[in-house]
Amino acid sequence: MRPLREDLVLQASLEAYGMVRHEGRLSDRALDFTLRRKAHLYSTERRAVAERVYALLRRQRTVDYLLSHARPGFEQLQTTRQDVLRLAASRILHGEAARQVARDSALTGADAAALDALPEAAAALDSLPANQRFPLxxxxxxxxxxxxxxxxxxxxxxxxxxxxERAPLTARVNLLKTTREALLERLKAEGVECQPTPLSPMGVWLETRVNAFSLESFREGLFELQDEGSQLLGMLVDAPPTRVVDACAGAGGKTLQLAAQMKNRGDLHALDVDEGRIDELRKRARRDGVHNVRTQVIPPEGPTADEALVPLKDKADRVLVDAPCSGTGTYRRKPDARYRLGPDELANHVARQKALLERFSTLVKPGGRLIYGTCSILREENEAVVEDFLARHPDFSVRPVTEELGPELGAKVSRGPFLRLAPHLHGTDGFFGAILVRAK
Incomplete structure (x- = not known):
């Protein structure tokens, strides 16, 4: 394997990281933008840039604390120099040798000495009282x-x-075109080490680091990339081949899963406020051989939004509201999101979630089900939103997720009657799911 050209990797890492932390761009977009302009980088170098930027974003607060102790005057240094030190310290925190990192980063004098002083700074962090140490x-x-x-x-x-930690690369087999066993064989034939996921019966972990979108099996629509937790949330819908609504469809990960559950029959309505995401869904549906999806761009709120939903009122057997949320369950993939959330933003998310549940519950027919989900770990966005809804809608009641997923799987992934997933317990992103049944 060719050695990394460390000067080029560092330059690209500084650019992408700077866009995120100093300009407020989203990490995936900043990396995409940077790497598209760096066409001369080898694939190994591109991967190194992405990994180093994400690794630092995950450990930002820890790294800054350590450097403020290990490098006298760190806060007064010029921004780029601070960022070089941050990237270097993060690499050491993730197990690389200080001397090599100093050489790669062209650090000398007090800056190089700071890298050697990191263990001492880590000991100072460890000695703090628990309530001070934990956030850092x-x-x-x-x-x-x-x-x-x-x-x-x-x-x-x-x-x-x-x-x-870095999240695993997880795929969901497209059951309209193949089986999990056949996909595992196919991926192995394409040189990808892979294994079945332990919780979702349609999930596959891709263990070889590979650009999944370049695989022939992906281009043929045999799988989609989708976290195992997201797959379990989709399983709560138990979509019958009748009329199903994915109310916040986005780019359609769960829509396509529901199409497979429905065996491409019935009517599957995918709604979203974003034309671009709906366009992406249409493309993915074509690749996956999905024929039963009806896409619709709807206004975000107001009388025209309500009007757009009139044809579906009281008609749907299942309505999935996978609500926009704080994303606190997805920090493995979107580590910079943690720096954007404060009390006001959280309150805005909760208000929107309550409004969406209220709005889309009108589509559920008597005897039908409303499935509410988020990729948040916070009670305010999850149980509290469901409690608020039920207090105002006595005609809805909670169906325990174990009744949908079966006692064995249900026991592993539920807390009380709800789906509750977290990385340290399940190896998935953090997810919440609730099944609400409307009385007949």
Whole structure:
């Protein structure tokens, strides 16, 4: 394998990282933008850039604390120099040798000495009282560290640690075109080490680091990339081949899963407020051989939004509301999201979630089901939203997820009657799901 051209990797890493932390861009977009302009980088170098930027974003607060102790005057250094030190410290935190990293990063003098002083700074962090240490070691803003404690109690440190690991690359087999066993064989023939996921019966872990979109099996529509937790949320819908609504369809990951559950029969309505995402869904549906999806771009709110839903009122057997949320369950994949969430943003998410549930519940026919889900770990966006809805809608009741997933799987992935997933317990992203049944 060719050695990395460290100067080029560092330059690209600084550009992408700077866009995220100093310009407020989303990490995946910043990396995509940077790497598209760096056509001369080898694939191994591109991967190194992405991994180093994500690794630093996950450990940002920890790295800054360590450097403030290991490098006198760190806060006064010029921004680019700080960022070079951050990227270097993050690499050491992830197991690389200080001397080699200093050489790769062209660090000398006090900057190189700072890398050697990191173990001492880590000891200082470890000696802090638990309530001070946790937010720094978990690399969470104080507000979120408190929320993790509320959600996970004594497990908060383990949960935060798991959120700071790299997420596995997970696929969902397209059951309209193949089986999981056949897909595993096909992927192995394409040189990809893979294995079945332990919880979802249609999931596959891709263990070889590969650009999945370049695989022939992907181009043939044999699989989609979808976290195992998201697959389990889709399973709660248990979509019959009649009339099903995916109310916040986005680019359609779960829509396509529902189409397979329905065996391409019946009417599957995919609604979203974003034309671009709906276009992407249409493309994916064509590749996956999905024929029963009807896509519709709907206004975000107001009388015209309600009007757009009139034809579906009281008609759907299943309505899935996979609501936009804080994304606190997806920090393994979107590590920069933690720096964007504060009390006001959280309150806005909750208000929107309540409004969406209210709005789309009108589509559920008597005896039908409303499935509410988020990729959040926070009670405010999950159980509290469901409780608020039920208090105002006595004609809806909770169906325990174990009745849908079966006692064995259900017991592993539920807390009370709800789906509750977290990386440290299930190896998935953090997800919540509730099944609400409308009385006949």
């Amino acid at each position: 070691a978990a690399s969470l803003p104080d507000f979120l560290a408190e929320k993790f404690r509320e959600t996970f109690g004594e497990d908060a440190e383990r949960a935060a640690e798991a959120m700071n």
